[in-house]
Amino acid sequence: MSTLTPFDTQISAIAEEVFAAMIDGEPGHLVALPDGAPLTDPVYAWVDMHAGVTGRALLATDVATAHDLARALLQMGADEPVGEADLVDAFGEVANVVGGNLKALLPVQGTLTLPQVGRERPDLSGATQVDAVALMWRGQPLDITVWQI
Amino acid sequence: MTLAPDTFTFVADLVRQRSAIQLEAGKEYLVESRLLPLARDAKAGSVDAYVRALRGVPQQREYDRVVEALTTNETSWFRDVSPFKALTDHVVPELLGARPGTSSLRIWSAACSTGQEAYTIGMSLLDSAPNLRVQITATDLSEEVLTRGRSGRYSQLEVNRGLPAPMLVKHFTRVGTDWEISQRLRSQVTFSKNNLLHAPPVGGPYDVVFLRNVLIYFDLATKRDVLRRVRGVVRPGGFLFLGAAETTIGIDDGWERIPVGRSSVYRLNARRAA
Amino acid sequence: MRALVIDDSRAMRRIVSGILAGIGYETAEAGDGRQALDLLEAGETFDLACIDWNMPVMNGLEFVVAVRANRAWRDMTMMMVTTESEHGQIVRALAAGAHEYLIKPFTPDAIRDKLELLGLVPQADLIEEPV
Numbered sequence: 402m403s404t405l406t407p408f409d410t411q412i413s414a415i416a417e418e419v420f421a422a423m424i425d426g427e428p429g430h431l432v433a434l435p436d437g438a439p440l441t442d443p444v445y446a447w448v449d450m451h452a453g454v455t456g457r458a459l460l461a462t463d464v465a466t467a468h469d470l471a472r473a474l475l476q477m478g479a480d481e482p483v484g485e486a487d488l489v490d491a492f493g494e495v496a497n498v499v500g501g502n503l504k505a506l507l508p509v510q511g512t513l514t515l516p517q518v519g520r521e522r523p524d525l526s527g528a529t530q531v532d533a534v535a536l537m538w539r540g541q542p543l544d545i546t547v548w549q550i
Numbered sequence: 551m552t553l554a555p556d557t558f559t560f561v562a563d564l565v566r567q568r569s570a571i572q573l574e575a576g577k578e579y580l581v582e583s584r585l586l587p588l589a590r591d592a593k594a595g596s597v598d599a600y601v602r603a604l605r606g607v608p609q610q611r612e613y614d615r616v617v618e619a620l621t622t623n624e625t626s627w628f629r630d631v632s633p634f635k636a637l638t639d640h641v642v643p644e645l646l647g648a649r650p651g652t653s654s655l656r657i658w659s660a661a662c663s664t665g666q667e668a669y670t671i672g673m674s675l676l677d678s679a680p681n682l683r684v685q686i687t688a689t690d691l692s693e694e695v696l697t698r699g700r701s702g703r704y705s706q707l708e709v710n711r712g713l714p715a716p717m718l719v720k721h722f723t724r725v726g727t728d729w730e731i732s733q734r735l736r737s738q739v740t741f742s743k744n745n746l747l748h749a750p751p752v753g754g755p756y757d758v759v760f761l762r763n764v765l766i767y768f769d770l771a772t773k774r775d776v777l778r779r780v781r782g783v784v785r786p787g788g789f790l791f792l793g794a795a796e797t798t799i800g801i802d803d804g805w806e807r808i809p810v811g812r813s814s815v816y817r818l819n820a821r822r823a824a
Numbered sequence: 825m826r827a828l829v830i831d832d833s834r835a836m837r838r839i840v841s842g843i844l845a846g847i848g849y850e851t852a853e854a855g856d857g858r859q860a861l862d863l864l865e866a867g868e869t870f871d872l873a874c875i876d877w878n879m880p881v882m883n884g885l886e887f888v889v890a891v892r893a894n895r896a897w898r899d900m901t902m903m904m905v906t907t908e909s910e911h912g913q914i915v916r917a918l919a920a921g922a923h924e925y926l927i928k929p930f931t932p933d934a935i936r937d938k939l940e941l942l943g944l945v946p947q948a949d950l951i952e953e954p955v
C-alpha cells in the first residue's frame with residue numbers, strides 16, 4: 402500500500418488562495434501561526450480523498466470563528482445570527498475547496514467525498530497524521546491537519 | 551499611519567520621471583501600502599523613514615524597486631476577448647495577404663505584465679496558423695513581472711482569469727499547485743526589460759504591437775511620445791492594439807482606426823504623419 | 825439572460841448567483857443534478873448552467889451527460905464550477921460536453937472573464953470604447 406507524502410507549505414498556500422479569493426476578497430487575513438493556539442469551542446469540517454491511498458483533510462476552528470466564516474461567505478451582516486445549517490454549509494464548503502485542491506496534488510487521480518461537519522472530532526484512531534498546519538484567520542486560530550486513514 | 555506630504559511628493563515625482571505613471575493627490579494610501587514591504591525589507595520603521603533614507607543616499611536599484619512597486623500589473627488571459635479574435639481572423643490574414651510568401655511574424659507585447667497577453671497571442675496563433683513562425687518580444691518596466699512571465703508558471707487563480715479550459719488542458723501541465731505553459735509556447739516569447747519612455751526594444755520591426763492598458767496611466771504628452779516611438783518600429787501596414795479604454799484618435803494621427811467586431815485595431819498609415 | 829446555478833452548498837450558490845446577478849443575469853438554483861434536471865424537464869430554459877461536480881443524488885458530470893443526451897437542451901452553455909482541478913478531470917468534463925471549466929477558488933472577475941469568452945455577457949454590460 403502506498404503512503405501519503407506531506408503536503409507541507411502547499412496547504413497554507415492553498416488555504417490562503419481560498420480565503421483571499423472567496424472569503425476576504427483580498428490576501429493577508431489568513432496567516433501562519435507558528436506555535437498554534439488552543440481551540441476552546443471547536444467545530445470540525447473534513448473531506449476524504451481516495452486516490453490509491455485514503456487521506457482526510459480536517460479543518461478545525463472555534464464555533465464563533467466558523468460563524469464569522471459563514472457570515473463572510475454568505476455575505477451577511479456582522480451581527481446577523483448564523484443558523485446551524487449555514488455554519489455546516491459554509492465551513493463544509495471551505496473544507497471541500499481546500500480538500501479538492503489538495504487532492505489534485507496527489508500522484509494518482511482520485512475522488513473526493515462530500516464534506517462532513519461536526520462538533521466532535523471524527524474518530525481518527527489508527528490514522529497517521531501527515532501534516533499539521535496552524536493558521537490564524539482575522540486573529541482566530543484555524544487548524545488544518547491531513548491524515549492517512 | 552499618514553504619509554508625510556513631502557514623502558508623497560518625492561515618490562510621485564520619482565515614479566512620474568521614471569515611468570510616466572501619474573500618482574495624483576489622494577493616492578497616498580497606495581504609496582503607503584505598496585512601499586510598506588520595501589520599508590520592512592530595509593528595516594525602516596515606517597514608509598516615511600524609508601523614503602527619507604532613500605533620499606539621503608540615492609541608490610538606483612532601490613529607486614527602481616520603488617517604481618516597480620507602484621506599477622499596476624492587473625492582467626488576464628484573452629483580456630477583452632475580441633482583440634485576439636481580431637488578430638487571428640482579420641489582422642494576420644491581412645498581413646499575410648499583403649505580403650505573400652510570408653512565413654513569420656514579429657510581435658511586440660509592450661507593458662506585458664506577467665505575460666498572459668504574450669502567451670495568449672502565442673496560443674491563438676498556434677491554433678489558427680500552426681505553420682507560421684511567430685516571435686514575440688514581451689517587455690515591461692518591472693523585473694519582477696518579467697521573471698514571472700519567463701517562468702511560464704501561473705497559479706490556479708491566474709489560470710481561472712480568462713483562459714479557455716480547452717487551451718488550459720492543451721497547452722499547460724500541472725506543477726504542484728501551479729500550471730506551467732508548454733515549452734513550445736515559452737520558446738516563442740522573449741521577455742526583456744524595456745521602459746516605454748526610452749527607445750523600443752530590439753527585435754523589430756514589428757508586424758503587430760500590443761500596447762494595452764498602459765497608456766491610461768500617462769498624460770497626453772507622454773501618450774503622444776510613446777505612440778510616435780512605437781510608430782518607428784512598426785512595419786508599414788502593421789497593426790497596433792490598444793486597451794478598451796484607449797485610442798490614438800486626437801493623440802497621434804499616424805494611425806488609421808479600423809473597427810473589427812466589437813473593438814478596433816489601428817493600422818499604421820501608409821503615408822506617415824510627421 | 826437566465827442562469828441555473830447548481831451546487832450543494834448554499835453559500836456557493838449564493839456567491840455564484842450574486843456575481844451573475846451583478847452581470848445582469850436572472851438566476852435559479854438547484855442543490856444537485858437531479859433537482860436541476862427537474863427544472864429543465866418542467867420546461868424552464870437557461871442560457872447558462874454553472875455546475876458543481878461533487879454533489880449528492882446526481883453529480884455534476886452526470887448532469888452534463890444527461891443534458892447532452894437531450895437535443896432540446898442543446899443551447900444551454902454548461903460551465904463546471906468545482907474544486908476538482910486535475911488536468912484529467914477537466915479533460916473528462918469537456919469530453920462529456922461541458923463548455924467551460926472554472927476551478928474553485930475563483931475571484932468574481934473570473935466568472936465574468938469566462939462569460940466574455942463564451943459570448944455570454946449581456947451587451948449593455950460590456951465596456952464601451954471611447955470614440
Ligand SMILES: C[S@@+](CC[C@H](N)C(=O)[O-])C[C@H]1O[C@@H](n2cnc3c(N)ncnc32)[C@H](O)[C@@H]1O
Nearest residue numbers: 569621623625661663690691745746762763764
Ligand atoms: C495593467 S498592466 C497591462 C498588462 C497587459 N498589457 C494587459 O493589457 O493586460 C500595465 C503594465 O504596464 C507596465 N508599465 C507601466 N509604466 C511603464 C513604462 N513606462 N514602461 C514600460 N512598462 C510600463 C507596468 O509595469 C504593468 O505591468
